[in-house]
Amino acid sequence: MYSTTTGTHPGIELRHSPVGGETPRSEVPEQIQSAVFEIEQFGVSYAGTPAIADISLRIPAGEITALIGPSGCGKSTLLRSLNRMNDLIAVATHTGTIRYRGLDLHAADVDPAEVRRRIGMVFQKPNPFAQSIYDNVAFGPRLHGRSKGLDDVVERALRRAALWDEVKDKLREPGHAISGGQQQRLCIARAIAMEPDVILMDEPCSALDPIATLKIEDLMRQLREDYSIVIVTHNMQQAARVSDRTAFLTVDMEAADGQRCGRLVEFERTEKLFTQASDERTEAYITGRFG
Amino acid sequence: MTSAPPGRASALQATGAGRYADPLFKWAAITAGVSVLAVLGLMIGSTTADAWPVFQYQGFVDFFVNDEWRAGFSRTDFTGEYGAFSFIFGTLVVALIAIVLALPLALAVSLYITRLAPRRMKGPLAYTVELLAAVPSVVYGLWGLLYFVPTFLRPVMELLSAALAPVPLLGTFFAGPVYSTNYLAAGTVLAIMILPIITAISREVIAQVPPEQVQAAYGLGATDWEVMRKIILRRSFPGVVGATMLGLGRALGETIAVAMLIGGSQRWGLSLFFGGDAMAAHIANTFQDAAPETVQALIAIGVGLFIITVIVNVLARLLVWRIGRVAGDAAL
Numbered sequence: 350m351y352s353t354t355t356g357t358h359p360g361i362e363l364r365h366s367p368v369g370g371e372t373p374r375s376e377v378p379e380q381i382q383s384a385v386f387e388i389e390q391f392g393v394s395y396a397g398t399p400a401i402a403d404i405s406l407r408i409p410a411g412e413i414t415a416l417i418g419p420s421g422c423g424k425s426t427l428l429r430s431l432n433r434m435n436d437l438i439a440v441a442t443h444t445g446t447i448r449y450r451g452l453d454l455h456a457a458d459v460d461p462a463e464v465r466r467r468i469g470m471v472f473q474k475p476n477p478f479a480q481s482i483y484d485n486v487a488f489g490p491r492l493h494g495r496s497k498g499l500d501d502v503v504e505r506a507l508r509r510a511a512l513w514d515e516v517k518d519k520l521r522e523p524g525h526a527i528s529g530g531q532q533q534r535l536c537i538a539r540a541i542a543m544e545p546d547v548i549l550m551d552e553p554c555s556a557l558d559p560i561a562t563l564k565i566e567d568l569m570r571q572l573r574e575d576y577s578i579v580i581v582t583h584n585m586q587q588a589a590r591v592s593d594r595t596a597f598l599t600v601d602m603e604a605a606d607g608q609r610c611g612r613l614v615e616f617e618r619t620e621k622l623f624t625q626a627s628d629e630r631t632e633a634y635i636t637g638r639f640g
Numbered sequence: 641m642t643s644a645p646p647g648r649a650s651a652l653q654a655t656g657a658g659r660y661a662d663p664l665f666k667w668a669a670i671t672a673g674v675s676v677l678a679v680l681g682l683m684i685g686s687t688t689a690d691a692w693p694v695f696q697y698q699g700f701v702d703f704f705v706n707d708e709w710r711a712g713f714s715r716t717d718f719t720g721e722y723g724a725f726s727f728i729f730g731t732l733v734v735a736l737i738a739i740v741l742a743l744p745l746a747l748a749v750s751l752y753i754t755r756l757a758p759r760r761m762k763g764p765l766a767y768t769v770e771l772l773a774a775v776p777s778v779v780y781g782l783w784g785l786l787y788f789v790p791t792f793l794r795p796v797m798e799l800l801s802a803a804l805a806p807v808p809l810l811g812t813f814f815a816g817p818v819y820s821t822n823y824l825a826a827g828t829v830l831a832i833m834i835l836p837i838i839t840a841i842s843r844e845v846i847a848q849v850p851p852e853q854v855q856a857a858y859g860l861g862a863t864d865w866e867v868m869r870k871i872i873l874r875r876s877f878p879g880v881v882g883a884t885m886l887g888l889g890r891a892l893g894e895t896i897a898v899a900m901l902i903g904g905s906q907r908w909g910l911s912l913f914f915g916g917d918a919m920a921a922h923i924a925n926t927f928q929d930a931a932p933e934t935v936q937a938l939i940a941i942g943v944g945l946f947i948i949t950v951i952v953n954v955l956a957r958l959l960v961w962r963i964g965r966v967a968g969d970a971a972l
Contacts, residue, residue, distance in 0.1 A: 437858060439759060466861030476852035479875060489860040492870070536856070543860060 423611025530561025737827025845879030
């Protein structure tokens with residue numbers, strides 16, 4: 350029911366409004382005001398074989414950005430480059446630059462550990478440590494020298510991850526003794542406890558059942574208030590449901606050098622990408638004709 | 641509708657040689673399993689039977705706590721004095737030195753091989769460490785005696801003794817004079833000998849740590865060192881204790897190399913530079929010239945060594961169990 354007295358255009362009610370979303374999709378600005386990541390001409394090769402190449406995009410602050418695309422398009426590689434987790438693969442090399450809040454992530458004086466402290470990550474498979482729920486959440490703060498007020502930090506992080514009510518009576522139980530969906534929220538709480546600026550999520554729901562998936566999606570919309578989120582997903586409905594903007598990557602089969610390599614096709618507001626994609630490859634993918 | 645083919649009572653009966661293979665294999669396996677128990681039982685039984693009169697003559701407890709060992713020469717009687725404390729002390733001290741020196745080194749080597757070494761270095765490095773295990777212990781003994789100890793270790797020992805002997809209390813453990821054969825010399829060479837087994841097993845255990853957990857720790861901004869300390873070593877702890885126990889077992893039982901390097905004085909002392917003797921080493925050094933009563937006493941030392949090894953293993957298991965319970969870790 351809309352009220353005509355507020356002067357709202359009647360048509361607004363018909364627009365898609367995400368469940369529990371704090372910012373209606375229609376208010377996602379056309380232009381990106383402030384970018385958390387500025388990616389320029391970025392490419393990654395594994396032992397000389399390019400995995401992604403020539404990727405340029407600006408990821409906005411305070412929004413949820415989804416990376417979608419068929420298997421092997423390099424969306425995980427791109428995501429893992431954003432907090433330099435890809436450095437852990439010995440044979441990986443990169444070209445181009447990624448600036449995080451204006452700072453070159455690959456500058457010589459940048460400490461990857463410091464990068465990852467600010468840019469948290471949630472992985473595909475829930476991976477709690479073989480320690481208690483409490484110790485899992487306290488791991489990061491302890492790592493960085495915090496020893497006082499941990500109880501508060503743990504409670505706040507668990508509340509923020511919508512897990513507190515389910516685990517408050519069993520904080521000393523092992524982190525792997527709860528359900529898969531709870532474990533993934535525990536991993537999100539563990540990332541939040543670091544008070545990061547950005548949270549990267551690498552297919553966070555792919556190992557979860559549909560109900561647990563919906564809970565994580567609700568949680569992501571809540572977290573959007575405080576964090577910039579970048580999510581890789583295989584599930585296009587999920588991208589449509591949660592993200593503000595979507596980048597579509599694909600494997601370039603007809604590259605000039607004949608090598609299969611992931612490239613960025615299109616980066617748009619999610620609503621626009623899913624309703625009026627400007628590239629026919631995007632449309633083919635999201636309508637299910639390949640991938 | 642089915643009818644038995646000629647020569648068989650039922651269509652479902654087994655045919656061919658295969659029908660004998662299963663029972664045959666089963667019995668072969670049972671025999672093999674039982675024979676291990678039988679050999680162990682026979683060994684314990686016969687040595688204990690030989691050692692029993694010695695324990696009766698000397699007193700069971702006295703055998704372990706008395707440090708007076710005087711070999712007798714009787715063919716029929718017991719005339720000597722058989723208190724094995726000096727050898728027990730030597731065995732434990734030398735094994736302890738070996739573990740204290742070898743464990744950190746083995747952990748560092750395993751971590752380097754599994755986590756830090758360049759890919760093409762991993763294989764050759766692991767192989768080289770394991771090759772150390774293929775060197776016969778008599779060669780270690782000779783090499784230690786003629787080269788390693790006089791060239792490298794003795795100057796270090798002299799330095800340590802000069803620097804620390806005057807310190808009150810601590811000085812007791814570093815009191816001179818320093819010769820080439822003593823507890824520390826034997827323990828150090830022993831450390832090199834048990835390095836491969838501890839390294840090999842630690843390496844396996846460390847490689848078993850789930851990569852997802854390692855990733856998670858890196859994702860929270862942990863450095864290499866923090867990942868190793870807080871995730872990898874923590875998770876591998878029970879396995880590393882197991883590896884240490886195997887190393888300790890070898891250190892307690894090692895004979896020839898220790899016999900060549902420990903000093904051989906039949907006494908004991910608190911200084912690391914004391915030239916003492918160890919249980920297995922003493923057996924090897926003296927049994928050839930021993931009179932029958934002393935041979936029996938030497939067998940009693942063997943029984944004592946077995947008892948000590950069992951006690952050490954039980955303690956280690958308790959340690960793993962206790963710490964595993966505290967950590968609340970199901971990964972034991």
